[in-house]
Amino acid sequence: MRTLRLIAVGLLAGGAACGDLAPEAAGVPVATAVHAGHQQQATVGTAVAVPPSVRVTDAAGRGVRGLSVTFVVISGDGSVRDPATVTDDSGVAQAGGWTLGPAVGTHTLAARFSGLPEVTFVATATAPEGQGSLMPVVASDNQSAGTGSTVPNAPAVVVRNAAGALQSGVTVTFAVTSGGGSLAATSGVSNAQGVATAGAWRLGGAPGRNTVSASAPGYVAASLAATAVDATAPVLDRTVIVSGLEVPWDIAFAPDGAMLFTERPGRVRVVPPGGGAPRTLAQPSDVAAAGQSGMLGLAIDPQFATNRHVYTFQSFRAPTGARDNRVVRWTVDAGWTTLSNRTDIVTGIPWGNGGAHSGGRIRFGTDGHLYVTTGDNRVGPIPQDLQGLGSKVLRVTRDGAGAPGNGTFPRPADPRIFAYGFRNPQGLAVRGNGQVFTCEHGPVHRDEVTLIAAGGNGGWDPMNPGDPTYRGYEGQWPMSDSIKFPAVLRPTWTTGSVSEGMSGCGFVTGTAWRAWDGALVVGLLAGRRVQVLRLSADGRSVLLAARALEFGDRIRAVTQGPDGALYVATDGKSGGDEIWRVAPRP
Numbered sequence: 001m002r003t004l005r006l007i008a009v010g011l012l013a014g015g016a017a018c019g020d021l022a023p024e025a026a027g028v029p030v031a032t033a034v035h036a037g038h039q040q041q042a043t044v045g046t047a048v049a050v051p052p053s054v055r056v057t058d059a060a061g062r063g064v065r066g067l068s069v070t071f072v073v074i075s076g077d078g079s080v081r082d083p084a085t086v087t088d089d090s091g092v093a094q095a096g097g098w099t100l101g102p103a104v105g106t107h108t109l110a111a112r113f114s115g116l117p118e119v120t121f122v123a124t125a126t127a128p129e130g131q132g133s134l135m136p137v138v139a140s141d142n143q144s145a146g147t148g149s150t151v152p153n154a155p156a157v158v159v160r161n162a163a164g165a166l167q168s169g170v171t172v173t174f175a176v177t178s179g180g181g182s183l184a185a186t187s188g189v190s191n192a193q194g195v196a197t198a199g200a201w202r203l204g205g206a207p208g209r210n211t212v213s214a215s216a217p218g219y220v221a222a223s224l225a226a227t228a229v230d231a232t233a234p235v236l237d238r239t240v241i242v243s244g245l246e247v248p249w250d251i252a253f254a255p256d257g258a259m260l261f262t263e264r265p266g267r268v269r270v271v272p273p274g275g276g277a278p279r280t281l282a283q284p285s286d287v288a289a290a291g292q293s294g295m296l297g298l299a300i301d302p303q304f305a306t307n308r309h310v311y312t313f314q315s316f317r318a319p320t321g322a323r324d325n326r327v328v329r330w331t332v333d334a335g336w337t338t339l340s341n342r343t344d345i346v347t348g349i350p351w352g353n354g355g356a357h358s359g360g361r362i363r364f365g366t367d368g369h370l371y372v373t374t375g376d377n378r379v380g381p382i383p384q385d386l387q388g389l390g391s392k393v394l395r396v397t398r399d400g401a402g403a404p405g406n407g408t409f410p411r412p413a414d415p416r417i418f419a420y421g422f423r424n425p426q427g428l429a430v431r432g433n434g435q436v437f438t439c440e441h442g443p444v445h446r447d448e449v450t451l452i453a454a455g456g457n458g459g460w461d462p463m464n465p466g467d468p469t470y471r472g473y474e475g476q477w478p479m480s481d482s483i484k485f486p487a488v489l490r491p492t493w494t495t496g497s498v499s500e501g502m503s504g505c506g507f508v509t510g511t512a513w514r515a516w517d518g519a520l521v522v523g524l525l526a527g528r529r530v531q532v533l534r535l536s537a538d539g540r541s542v543l544l545a546a547r548a549l550e551f552g553d554r555i556r557a558v559t560q561g562p563d564g565a566l567y568v569a570t571d572g573k574s575g576g577d578e579i580w581r582v583a584p585r586p
Helices: 511-516
Strands: 007-009 031-036 053-057 068-075 079-081 084-086 092-094 097-099 105-113 116-125 132-136 143-146 156-160 171-178 187-189 195-197 208-215 222-229 236-245 248-253 259-263 267-271 279-282 295-300 309-317 323-332 339-349 362-364 370-373 392-396 417-420 425-430 436-440 448-451 502-508 519-524 529-535 542-548 554-560 566-571 577-584
Touching: 031 092, 031 116, 068 079, 084 092, 132 208, 132 222, 143 542, 222 542, 236 259, 248 554, 248 566, 248 577, 259 295, 267 295, 295 370, 309 339, 309 362, 339 392, 362 425, 370 425, 425 519, 436 502, 448 502, 502 566, 511 519, 511 529, 511 542, 511 577, 519 554, 519 566, 529 554
Parallel strands: 143 222, 248 295, 295 362, 425 502, 502 554
Antiparallel strands: 007 116, 031 053, 053 092, 068 084, 068 105, 079 097, 105 116, 132 156, 156 195, 171 187, 171 208, 187 195, 208 222, 236 577, 248 259, 259 267, 267 279, 295 309, 309 323, 323 339, 362 370, 370 392, 392 417, 425 436, 436 448, 502 519, 519 529, 529 542, 554 566, 566 577
16 A cells, blocks of 8 residues: 655644634734644545644734635545535634545645635545556646547556556556547557557537546546537737837737837837827836846836826846846826836846846736736746745835735745745736736746745745755756645646746637637747637636747737737847737637
8 A cells, every 4th residue: 555645735824833822813814724634544435534624824823713715626536525614713624524536646635715825635545455556647637628629648547556566468448427528449458558548539519527437347447537618719810010129028008008018128118099100208228138138027007097107127237237127117198208207116136147037027916016027047046035036926016015915934035025936937917817827937848837826936946955056957957846845836837848938928808719718828939929728717727728829930928908909029030029919800
């Protein structure tokens, strides 16, 4: 029997033991953590011995009473008894029980709270004594495809005996169990690597969950899942609206339709309302444009109609030669001729190694606060340093102060930090439901889209303990290191084993986008396209992935305009870069 590992993933709060403070002394809930349920054993189809429970605490570590908690099975097809509950006087909430599903392998359960990071329990279900097991091949499980179409990888399982050894020559029977799809072949014999594969899997004609079972005499069966989605994709028309640009880096729209954009060498420009030739609004002489730094991110204040504030992320060169990255607030006049009243609201964001890895995307959240991504400058200690502003997602007020509710951290942290441990997040997207995603330009082997949370750790730590040497391009250093950081923010989507140069990202909405309505669109530099990702409601999985705008151009920025069209900036054409208007055809 293999030992079951149950890991609770969440923000660990310090403080006094449960129950030693009166409930009325507790304040606003800020942290979540496991309370009970560690180091258990369970076979498939049975309940873990100790029901999972969590504890919610305030900033002082005191339990918070009366907070609603819902326990939800994430994977493994198990079940939860009494999943909805509330925290007691000690801040503890407990599920009635967790029964693992029928398949050997990893099963996950989440405890979810309104406005707080969830806690995820991970369990490994084992086969009963004397029985072998069938385990899904990762690449063939949890796929997606259009309704009535074939998933990329045929269903496949790994066959192991009771001792865990790979078994060849075992005939495995596959069957469609939900969704109404079909298999081109319903059996397969395990090869020398213990893998048995079915025929091509065509999903059913209705959107939703499809499943296939895999079974063999004497082995615990497995279940594989796929999601059928509406495959109707929009037909796109592309128009070049601005050309002759020099590395346009970000695009933002004012309420009156004016389109602002930055150029990395140091300019903020605008196409005025109603169209016309671009005008330069500002070209500060102190912009330190080098490497991946310069005039980068751009955001319009949600209260622009009354304050006319525009924000930029830009590199700064002092008269002494010192450099840093800054967030600057400006005021633009009613005639769209100039930016004035410059106020540097966030300073001291590190700049280094010739302008490498500055991050630089800024967006207002639905909460009215400004989110800012920063990079690691290719300096090893920066990502996990909670006193510095590099490799972070900052969340600040309009004046640059730390916004309330920025989470708790394992060590004293700068109050402007919302999440930490990133490499070079050049993209930032805000969903209509308030979810915020980073689109992170990774090392040679990986880019990531990640749903961020207050106090979360992106898991990037490119150095050996005690050795500040930057190790960011070696394949053994993962972007999201779940071994070193069990509570790591787990990516929603990755580029797999290669970096495609992830840059700007954003959401597109509107029925004209058909199957892409509400999708996240991601610009890729090396990948030379836009990646379309329709996400689940919780933001943790992808329901539909599609490729678009594959014209051989590096894509730097993607922003939906007030007309519903997508505006796209190219990168790297040596003064010939463009901004496109991309609209779905009616």
